[in-house]
Amino acid sequence: MSQSDQTSSPFDDVFSANAEYAANFSLNGLQPVAKRGLALVTCMDSRIEPLDMLGLGPGDAKILRNAGARVTDDTLRTLVLAVYLLGVERVLILPHTKCKMASVENDDVVHDLIEEQYGVDTRSLEFKTDNDQLGALKHDLERIRHHPLLPAGLPVTGAIYDVDTGRVEPTGL
Template identity: 30%
Template sequence: MRHYRHDHPERGTLRLVIDTDELVRRNAGFAASGAQVGLPLLSTGNLRLIGCVDPRVDPSHVLGLAAGDAVVMRNVGGRVTPAALRSWAMLAKVVEARSHGRPPPGGQMVVLHHTDCGITDLAPYPDLLAEFFEIPAASLEQKAVLDPYASVAIDVELMRRAMPPAVRVSGLVYDVDTGLVQVVVP
């Protein structure tokens, strides 16, 4: 049963309320399905993906991925930041440990940006964005915050420099209006 709350009773606006009790109820259904049984810590494929935290753009959902298909990281804008690169480096060490020092060869890294991203609303806050990207505010133009097609190309290049040569890196932009992805960087 879905629970709704009136945010603006005078306008009749309802908002879905998902509280802890609702999460526990949903989790019971998930656990009963057995979908999680036997999943290894390492993904079953070679796919790694970085995408945005926007609830409209859950990478697993919009790309048809099942649990265990990929390692998915999400942050504001799906951006490749120094913090994201540090996290990927840590994950590589986890893979190395679980693979007894023999990480699987190759792989695919996908950078997924999207249209109508909330990161564009942060443009009036250059100090906040500069801190996020760990760059001087004067260098923010290089990040193409207002253009997902340009920003995904920038981030693919950063990721290509950070990943081992055997890892292929590509960039997609998801259109929130059509539900389709476009390959921007093959």
């Protein structure tokens, strides 16, 4: 065995798991459109299982994930593509309880924490932290509702996912 064959990678576990997944792959031929017409904007938090928690399966929805489930310029760009080219007819924004991005007062707190702990100055980035989670959600809903490139009347709503109970509670915003 050569030296390179003996070297392990930090990604061996995921590539090995993929080999098993591919051996039983059953999604060949799945179309790229959202079969149920849904786009879901949610957080990258690993406690969130977007398909299972909403009774969805592969191909049912477009899932957009980022820190804090925020509607960023990139989220809007992706929604425009999803609405016009990928069958999206409605949008659900779904932040969650106990979110790190909603637990700090502002971006400065996160910038300071990263710089203090790791010596990295992240001030060139906007993290979109906001400890008023419902206020941030309302702002993000309005960004979609009033975006000039998205259809007027596109159904958009918000809800909060509870990471302790698995329940999704509509906000009525």
